[in-house]
Amino acid sequence: MERKIRVLVAKPGLDGHDRGAKVVARALRDAGMEVIYTGLHQTAEMVVEAAIQEDVDVVGLSLLSGAHMTLFVDVTKLLKEKGMDDILVVGGGIIPEGDVPKLKKEGIAGVFGPGTHCDEIVKFIKKNVKR
Amino acid sequence: MKDIAKKVLDGDPRSIARLITLAENNDSTASSAMKEIHPHTGKAHVIGITGVMGSGKSTLICELTRLYRKQGKTVGIIAIDPTSPFSGGALLGDRVRMMELAMDEGVFIRSMGTRGMLGGLTSAVYDVVEILDASGKDLVIVETVGVGQAEVDVIKIADTTLVIIVPGLGDSIQTLKAGVMEIADIYVVNKADRSGFEQTVAEVESLVDITCSGKERKTPVLSTIAKQSKGIDELLTEVDRHKKYLEKTNEFEKQRRLRYEAELVEIIRKRLMNFIFDESTFKEKIEDLLDKIAKKKMDPYTAAEEILGKILK
Numbered sequence: 001m002e003r004k005i006r007v008l009v010a011k012p013g014l015d016g017h018d019r020g021a022k023v024v025a026r027a028l029r030d031a032g033m034e035v036i037y038t039g040l041h042q043t044a045e046m047v048v049e050a051a052i053q054e055d056v057d058v059v060g061l062s063l064l065s066g067a068h069m070t071l072f073v074d075v076t077k078l079l080k081e082k083g084m085d086d087i088l089v090v091g092g093g094i095i096p097e098g099d100v101p102k103l104k105k106e107g108i109a110g111v112f113g114p115g116t117h118c119d120e121i122v123k124f125i126k127k128n129v130k131r
Numbered sequence: 132m133k134d135i136a137k138k139v140l141d142g143d144p145r146s147i148a149r150l151i152t153l154a155e156n157n158d159s160t161a162s163s164a165m166k167e168i169h170p171h172t173g174k175a176h177v178i179g180i181t182g183v184m185g186s187g188k189s190t191l192i193c194e195l196t197r198l199y200r201k202q203g204k205t206v207g208i209i210a211i212d213p214t215s216p217f218s219g220g221a222l223l224g225d226r227v228r229m230m231e232l233a234m235d236e237g238v239f240i241r242s243m244g245t246r247g248m249l250g251g252l253t254s255a256v257y258d259v260v261e262i263l264d265a266s267g268k269d270l271v272i273v274e275t276v277g278v279g280q281a282e283v284d285v286i287k288i289a290d291t292t293l294v295i296i297v298p299g300l301g302d303s304i305q306t307l308k309a310g311v312m313e314i315a316d317i318y319v320v321n322k323a324d325r326s327g328f329e330q331t332v333a334e335v336e337s338l339v340d341i342t343c344s345g346k347e348r349k350t351p352v353l354s355t356i357a358k359q360s361k362g363i364d365e366l367l368t369e370v371d372r373h374k375k376y377l378e379k380t381n382e383f384e385k386q387r388r389l390r391y392e393a394e395l396v397e398i399i400r401k402r403l404m405n406f407i408f409d410e411s412t413f414k415e416k417i418e419d420l421l422d423k424i425a426k427k428k429m430d431p432y433t434a435a436e437e438i439l440g441k442i443l444k
Contacts, residue, residue, distance in 0.1 A: 003156050004219070004244075029220035036242045039227035046233045050226065053239055055148035 005129055007058040010038040010047045012075065015065035020092060020114075024060065027118030028125070044074035051079070051087060057129050061091040061108075068095055068103065076107035086130045092116070135160075136167035142266045144239060151241055154258035157401060165258060168265035173387065175207070175264040175271045176374050179289025181251060181311065184277025186295040187321040189228035190357040191366075192272050196232055198367050199270055205237040207263030207271045211253050214244035221245075225274060239263060250284030251275035254401065257394035260288060281310040287393035290386050291373045292316045293366075296335060298327040306338045313342070315350055316373050319366060323354040348376055407438060416441075 009025045011018055018040055025035045036054045038047070051059050059079075061072055072091050079085055090110040091103065100111045110124045135153075138146035153161035178195075180188050189210065196206045210225035221244035232238045241263075245253045252275060263271045275285050286292050294315035306312055318335050320328065335352045343349040351369050355362035377383040407413050420437065423429035 006152075025222055029215060029222045030218045032219045034214075034221045034223060034242075034244050036223045036226060038233075039224075039230055041230075042233075046230075049233055050240075052144050053148050053241060055145075055152045 005033045005058065005125065006036065006054060006056040007033050007060055007125070008036045008038065008047070008051050008054055008056040009060045009062070010042045010050070011040050011062050012042045012044060012047060012071040013063050013065050013067045014041060015063065016040055017064045018062070020064070021060075021062035024062070024092065024118060024121060027122060028060075031122040031126075033125070044071060044078050047075050048078045048082065048084070051084065052082070056087065057131050058088045058090065058125055061089070061093075063091070063093040063095075066094070068093065069099060072103055072108050073106045080107065088125065088129050090121070090124065092121075136164040139164070139168055139262060139266050140171055147239060147262055147266050148241070150262050151255070151259050154262070155243065155246075155253075155255040157405070161258070165261065168261060172261045172264040175260075175268050177260055177264075177271045177273065177288060177290045177390075178370060179273045179275065179285035179292040180295065181275040181278050181282070181285050181292065181314075182295030182319075182321075183279070183297070183300065186277070186297045187355075187357045188274050188277075188295055189225040191293075191295065191319070191321060191355065191363075192274055193229045193232060194357050194360055194363045195367060195370075196229075196238060196272070198363055200235060200237055204269040205267065206239075207266070207268035208232075208238065208240045208274070209256060209259050209263070209271070210240065210242045210274045211245060211251070211256070211276050212242065213276050214246045214253075216247075219246075239266070239268065245276055248284075249282070251278045251282030252284045252288065254397060256288060257390070257397060260390075278311055280308060280312075283310060283314050284393075286314045286389075288390050290377060290383065291370055293319055293370070295319045295321050296331060297322045298325045298331040300331075306334045312338065317366070317369050318350060318352045320352065320354045321357055323356050323362065324359075328354070347380075403442075407442070413438065413441075 007028050009021050011021055025037050028035045038050055061075060063071060076089050079087055089108050091108045092112040095111055095113055103111055109128055112121055135146050135150055139150055150164055180192060182188050192208060199206050212221055212223045212225060214221045223242035225242055226240060229240060243253050248254050260271050273288060292314055294311060296318060320332050332352060332354060339350050339352060353362060353366050353369060355366060420434040424431055424434055
């Protein structure tokens with residue numbers, strides 16, 4: 001039967017720049033996905049709790065403060081701890097190229113910096129969603 | 132997956148979440164679990180909250196939930212937002228206003244898209260109310276999409292329906308119209324710090340004077356400023372009072388029967404539509420009939436009778 005991809009779009013950390021997250025949320029909506037937007041200033045625990053309750057297939061994290069090595073990784077660690085590593089985790093924001101391989105190693109499957117086409121993100125999610 | 136019903140009854144959040152997904156996707160494994168949990172439902176007080184978009188429904192729910200939590204009661208929240216008629220996608224943003232509830236184990240929030248339903252709810256909402264009820268939540272709060280004038284399905288599911296109104300949406304004739312303005316068990320005039328608020332309250336009160344004259348219960352009209360947590364205590368008192376009224380007057384049973392009827396109709400509708408339009412048996416037939424209708428060789432009524440004739444014989 002009909003199966004919709006559900007995506008949680010969250011902004012962990014303390015920066016208040018959510019324009020990027022909203023643009024991506026809208027693009028995913030227009031690609032037929034159900035996007036749950038959580039708003040600003042999320043802790044890793046809040047993100048994971050929302051991911052559980054909303055039973056999402058994908059978690060998308062946006063962060064522009066530079067704390068991605070801590071906060072993105074906190075989310076994937078916590079998901080793993082809860083046995084929920086079948087959720088696809090992607091991230092975006094101001095992320096130096098040198099950090100990308102490290103993030104991928106920690107379970108952030110896709111990292112999308114400024115200038116990424118929304119189509120690219122949609123394609124990546126559709127191709128890599130695990131459930 | 133086999134024990135999903137049992138785990139839902141134990142209140143396990145992941146099983147609750149997964150069963151909701153299965154029900155929403157019309158997955159065949161959902162129905163057996165739904166059958167299993169039904170005997171354990173009926174305890175939760177179901178509150179429906181409706182109102183125009185931006186009237187403060189989500190904020191009000193957050194405030195109400197906070198008070199219920201102080202009383203030690205557990206709360207399930209179903210927040211519905213519109214699904215795009217073009218892409219089938221949705222942006223579900225009600226969680227943003229409920230952020231402070233995010234880490235509370237006694238609260239379960241689920242966002243849902245309307246997925247094509249027009250009455251302010253979504254097709255699987257009956258299942259989700261049952262699931263949250265069975266999981267032991269004392270209250271289940273259903274937030275409709277932002278409504279206009281005619282989306283009144285929430286009364287089929289809620290024991291207590293709150294209609295949220297904000298100042299400045301029109302003159303007194305608006306309050307007299309049929310539809311949403313008729314369905315309230317409690318009227319809430321939110322954003323009471325806005326100009327024009329006294330007039331709005333007066334208009335709703337005069338509506339109540341007309342509609343409730345001679346009736347045992349007069350629909351209360353309350354004022355709130357949800358963002359500043361004002362008027363929420365009084366609202367909670369009224370909600371509880373309405374529940375007691377329902378219990379005292381047998382209205383409770385009547386209300387529940389109405390919900391089960393709506394749920395039954397919805398299950399049959401879904402299965403029947405699925406049988407006719409999605410199963411391969413009828414696919415060719417329907418294409419064939421559509422061709423004939425387009426070429427004016429047949430009319431839609433005859434075509435419908437032909438399809439129904441095949442099922443009903």
